[in-house]
């Protein structure tokens with residue numbers, strides 16, 4: 076399940092980069108279609124994250140903070156992508172996205188029981 080989780084959010088980052096680059100080239104239709112695929116990928120992130128949560132919820136408050144950071148990352152990535160291809164100001168969403176992902180990565184890899192980095 077951890078592999079599915081990591082694969083699905085890495086895929087999300089790639090799709091997000093494609094949405095932004097298509098939007099920058101003025102290909103709004105392509106950006107919208109890629110955004111639809113990105114939304115399907117959110118389901119994989121939520122499913123795998125939800126299953127990990129079911130297994131590790133008893134670990135304590137850090138897992139709950141990790142879950143919230145993950146949800147925050149998805150919400151801010153969705154807003155950043157939509158604002159970018161609509162050519163509206165997106166900076167505040169990108170900032171939130173970076174903070175949320177940083178928290179998710181640090182907790183996920185560094186502090187939680189699934190983590191692969193040394194503690």
Ligand code: HEM
Nearest residue numbers: 077124125127128131145146148179183187188189190191
């Ligand atoms: C872009 C969004 C996300 C990123 C970058 C991210 C990142 C990570 C990372 C790095 C790990 C550790 C994996 C490992 O060491 O094997 C992890 C585990 C986990 N993630 Fe996420 N995640 C995201 C979204 C979510 C969401 C939306 C949820 C909840 C629905 C969630 C819930 C969890 C849980 C419960 C774990 C297991 C923690 C543990 O006990 O080690 N994640 N995530």
